[in-house]
Amino acid sequence: MKFKNRITLKIKSLNQEEFFNKILSHKVKVFNLKRLDMETQFDIEPKDLKLVQATLKNNNIETLSQKESGFVAFKSSIVSRLGVFVALMVAMVLFLLSNMFVLQISVKGCNKLNQNAIVKFLQDRGYNHFSYKPNLDCDKIELEIMENFQQVSLVSATCIGASLVINIKEKQEDLTTQYQGDIISTCEGRIISMEVNSGIAKVSNGDLIREGDILVEGLEDSNGIKQQAKANIKAEVWIQNELVVPLEKIELEKTGKVQNFRTIEVFNKLLFSNITDCKFDNYLENVKSEVKIGSILPLKITNFKYEEVVEKVVSTDFEANKEYYIEECRQNALQKVQNNDIITEEKYFIENEVSFSRVNYLVIVERNIIWS
Amino acid sequence: MFNYFSELKKNFNIPDKFFDSYNIVNVGGNLVYIEGQKGLIALREDLVSFKLKNGVVEIKGSGLKLKDLTPDTVAVQGKIYKIEVF
Incomplete structure (x- = not known):
């Protein structure tokens, strides 16, 4: 044909x-x-x-x-689609290149430990966005984290795709304290009555106690190990809550004027920036940074948003809202009252100063503390 | 294009001078092949005419189209009613 x-x-x-x-x-x-x-x-x-x-x-x-x-x-x-073919080739090359670099650091398993602290620690040691993957030594990263963060029990570092993933397991809290065996006060108050079944009483009826005071010390056995003290203690507990109400406060009010800036980085090199001096005298700053993974170029885009604010003095009429503040203070105090407590007295004090007023609410309860 | 006339010349010993001016072959009334055309005179759906060395050829028919047109040959396809040489 x-x-x-x-x-x-x-x-x-x-x-x-x-x-x-x-x-x-x-x-x-x-x-x-x-x-x-x-x-x-x-x-x-x-x-x-x-x-x-x-x-x-x-x-x-x-x-x-x-x-x-x-x-x-x-x-x-x-020929008419040449641009498409060229763009496809360029995209493929850039995709392959981007997979050779770390674009994201992800830390998992942190409860008490601050994730950002670990990320900053890694960045300070040169492990940051756009690090070359073949040069990453995950064993060394694991060792460095274990040595520098005492709270870490186990750590694993691995590269998954374009992400450096750090998995952390924190150490369990050490529950043993030097006060094992003793009965310790957890509140402020006055001892009404005390019946010690085992141990040495450190306070007596009528004594004022504070949080952390040892009430009954445990006895040591023949091996030198402290045994748990046992006692029935009745105490008058003072629960108080304080609320300070400023008579004048400064609020920041947004005027609506906004100034936006942006920087674009690729492989840690600044590609674009339109940052200039902010023209506002007072402003709120909001900085947001994101790394676009999966796009043709691995871009780190940081947006800076400045919102103009003016200071506004707002006066508070304490006398007009006094009941409200007293009730709020009372509710906060009542939250600390335990189920079996018997409320015997409630009172409040108000202090009026030049620039603020203070409400102090006191709830006095009778509490039974039984260690048996 | 095949050279039908070269084959004729060879097989029947026809002198060259016979093929000097023009050659027309009508194939089944549906295709006319002309060798020796010297230019297009008229071109319509029902009439096609060409200059020859010593005259003019007119082809009348319907649905005529020039299948192949070169500086000195042409193939006219369509329903051929009449071929006249003046």
């Missing part, structure tokens, strides 16, 4: 015979020439296209359409 390269032209004109004779004199071959009224359609070889177009122009003949078929059509469709 012959694979024919043809260009199909459709022209419109009156005196077309002269045109065809002209192109024939230049050794142009014409195929499938069909005439319908004033329109004629014919095929030519691609190599003759320029000559035919020039002759058409010279003869003022209108070209209605031009179509390609065969390899010529295939080649022009590829």
Whole structure:
């Protein structure tokens, strides 16, 4: 089967015979020439296209359409999509490149330990975004974290995709204290009555006690190990809550004016920045940074948002809202009252100063503390 | 294009001068092959005419189209009613 390269032209004109004779004199071959009224359609070889177009122009003949078929059509469709192919190749190369670098550091398993502290620790040692993956020594990272964070019991560092994932297991809290065996006060108050079954009483009826005071000390056995003290203690416990109400406070009110800046980094190099001095005297700053993973280029985009604020002095009418503040203070104090406590007295004190007022609410309860 | 006339010349010993001006072959009334055309005179759906060395050829029919047109040959396809040489 012959694979024919043809260009199909459709022209419109009156005196077309002269045109065809002209192109024939230049050794142009014409195929499938069909005439319908004033329109004629014919095929030519691609190599003759320029000559035919020039002759058409010279003869003022209108070209209605031009179509390609065969390899010529295939080649022009590829050329017209060349940009797409080039972009695909570039995207593939950049994707491969981006997988050779760490784009995200992820820390998991932290409860009491601060995640950001571990990330900052790693960054200070050169393990940050855009670190070259083959150069990462995960064993060394694990060792360094174990040596520098005492709360860490186990750690594992591994590269998953473009992320450096650190898994942490924290140490359990040490529950043994130097006060094992003793009965310790957990509140402030006064001893009403005390019956010691085992141990040495360190306080007596009527004594004032504070949080952390040893009430009954445990006895040591023959091996020198302290035994748990046992006693029934009844105490008057003072639960208080304090609320300070400033009479004037400064609030920041947003004016609505905002200034936004942005920086774009790729592989730790600054690509774009439009940061200038902030034109506001007083402002709230909001900085947000994100690394776009999975895009063609691994970009770190940081957005800076400055919102203008003005200081506004707001006065508080304490006397008008006094009942509200007293009730709030009371509720806060009552939260510390335990289930079996018996409330014997409630009172409050108000102090009025120049710039603030203070509400002090005291709840006195009778509490039974039984260690048996 | 095949050279039918070269084959004729060879097989029947026809002198060259017979093939100097023009040659017309009508194939089944659906295709006319002309060798020796010197230019297009008229081109319509029902009439195609060409200059020859010593005259003019007119082909009348319907649905005529020039299948192949080169500087000195042409193949006209369509329903051929009449071929006249003047």
